[in-house]
Amino acid sequence: MPLHGKHGHLPETRDIALRRMHSLRKKLLKDGNYYKQYSAFMTEMQQKGYAEQVTTASPGNVWYIPHSGVQHPDKPDKVHVVFDCASKVEGTSLNDLLLQGPDMMNSLLGVLVKFRGSLFAYRGDINIIFYQVRVPEQQRDYLRFFWWENSLDEEPKEWKMAVHLFGACSSPSIANFMLKQTASDFKNEFSEEARFTVANNFNVDDCLRAEDRKDALLVNLLEVKELCKKGRFTLTKFSSPCVEFMSSIPREWYSRSTSELIDESESHKTKALGVQWNLATDELGVRAELVSVSRTKRDLLSAIASIYDPLSILAAVLIEGRVIMQDHCRLKIAWDMELDSDTYGPHQGVSKEAEPDQQDKCAKKPEGYFMGISHSSTVAFVLRCKRHGFRSSGILAGLGSVGKCILQIHHGKGKGSTTEACFSAPPRA
Structure with missing residues (x-):
């Protein structure tokens, strides 16, 4: 993590984080379904190695981060846990200790215009992009948090994140740098078109690519997916208005809206960088x-x-x-x-x-x-x-x-x- 120069002694953050956990516990006890979704997210993080339990005391600086759950209006059955890196203790937050880094995101308008520049197009999404970039072992004590291991009746245990966080001001710059670095590191193994797509057709975790021929679009998708895999990024949830093109890739790669289009469902709208995209008519709106x-x-x-x-x-x-x-x-x-x-x-x-x-x-x-x-x-x-x-x-x-x-x-x-x-x-x- 890009930390500022010597920041000296850090404030005590443990008590604040515990108080926030007690408030969260009351909310989880009131809503059993919310607790079930929250717990499922935490369990998945632990199983995939994104978080690890603290077993030894740290001799250096430690920072405890409060967290809370957010729900997307289109996904009411899933809770996404966000860490409050802006929470201040004695006037200082974790984000104050981090350098934001350069803006390495491609222009949203530029990606959208290129996306509409050819006859056939697809959209893909990198699965939880920030969690695919690891944090060095010696910096993980800055990312400690509390969570219950088995039951809310127990005392919460200490955990620490091993990956970059949603909510940390440095995460977007780091994730975009690693994605572009992946294209550079494997330049001898993939075509120029695939490397160009990874470097220029992504906006954070969304990939929008267009080609004039269906076969060229399919080759690009397969190459870009494999190139992302080299950097441990999983590109998935593909959408395209071209049914013939989508029939050439495995169905488990489909986004939900594409599955609805293939199944001739009445609803087949998705979004491209937040803009509504009607897959049946190939219109942005x-x-x-x-x-x-x-x-x-x-x-x-x-x-x-x-x-x-x-x-x-x-x-x-x-x-x-x-x-x-x-x-x-x-x-x-x-x-x-x-x-x-x-x-x-x-x-x-x-x-x-x-x-x-x-x-x-x-x-x-x-x-x-x-x-x-x-x-x-x-x-x-x-x-x-x-x-x-x-x-x-x-x-x-x-x-x-x-x-x-x-x-x-x-x-x-x-x-x-x-x-x-x-x-x-x-x-x-």
């Missing part, structure tokens, strides 16, 4: 839950922030909400004050843009359209961004003379600034 009109500035900000749209598919709609926020901030309206019709009335069109039958905005529309919005509307949207000082971040599309889709990527970090890059891609983009 955004789900905008704007069925009711917000009446306070706080509700409006919450609604705008709740929409995850890295491709700016709903940018022309969201700009209206941002203009409302800008107007209300200028008027210094209180966060919880009911907005009257004089200030809210001119922007009633925002909710109309998100009627239930229009909520799924897709990145695949008929000729003459950009992300479901006409070209004339797109021009008006860009001008509106500039007028109100917002950054224009989106994709302008038009059809080329040879049937290719010409894309212009407008993206900038500063307020009102843009940078432009142009390239050609097949109609799938």
Whole structure:
């Protein structure tokens, strides 16, 4: 772990961690199902060697980390244990002792755009990527925690993690470095395309790759999976809209959404880096839950922030909400004050843009359209961004003379600034 220079004597963290464990025990006793899922996760960590029991006293510095369980809305039957590395004792946390490291993640927007650049594509996922990178033996005492070995009626035992943690600020940089190092270490054993995929088509643990031929895509998948295996990374949970392609790999490699597609289930939607991906139609989309009109500035900000749209598919709609926020901030309206019709009335069109039958905005529309919005509307949207000082971040599309889709990527970090890059891609983009 990349620790800061000499940090001297560390504060006593054992008592704080034990108090947090007693609070956790009360929650586990109240909810038997939650305890069963939590215990199953802990048992799996021990069986796979991710955690080991402390048997001897440490002569050096020791840090005890509290932990808690989180549940994904789409996976209510599974608890994922996260270690609270930001928990402070005497003003210091474990994350304060760690160097975050350089940002080695590939651009999310860049990975998504490359993913839409060819006719056939797949998505894969590295199984619990942080737990595949080991921590040196001499540093594991910084990763101690408490857990019950058999029953909640016993005193909790001391354990220590042998791998990097979800919650540690250094884990993303280390995991990405090791993944790229794997591609470099085995460069003589694998093709340039496989090494390029591992180095450039991953965003943390998600791999998105596209090819113009199905056979080339299959070769790439098999090579990338084997290359990841060399670094002890397990690439699995594959998804693809191409049924013929997916039929060429073992079914145990499938993601749940792909199995539903193969079985002709009604539901076959998955996500690609958080963006909805309909496998039946091969469309990327955004789900905008704007069925009711917000009446306070706080509700409006919450609604705008709740929409995850890295491709700016709903940018022309969201700009209206941002203009409302800008107007209300200028008027210094209180966060919880009911907005009257004089200030809210001119922007009633925002909710109309998100009627239930229009909520799924897709990145695949008929000729003459950009992300479901006409070209004339797109021009008006860009001008509106500039007028109100917002950054224009989106994709302008038009059809080329040879049937290719010409894309212009407008993206900038500063307020009102843009940078432009142009390239050609097949109609799938």
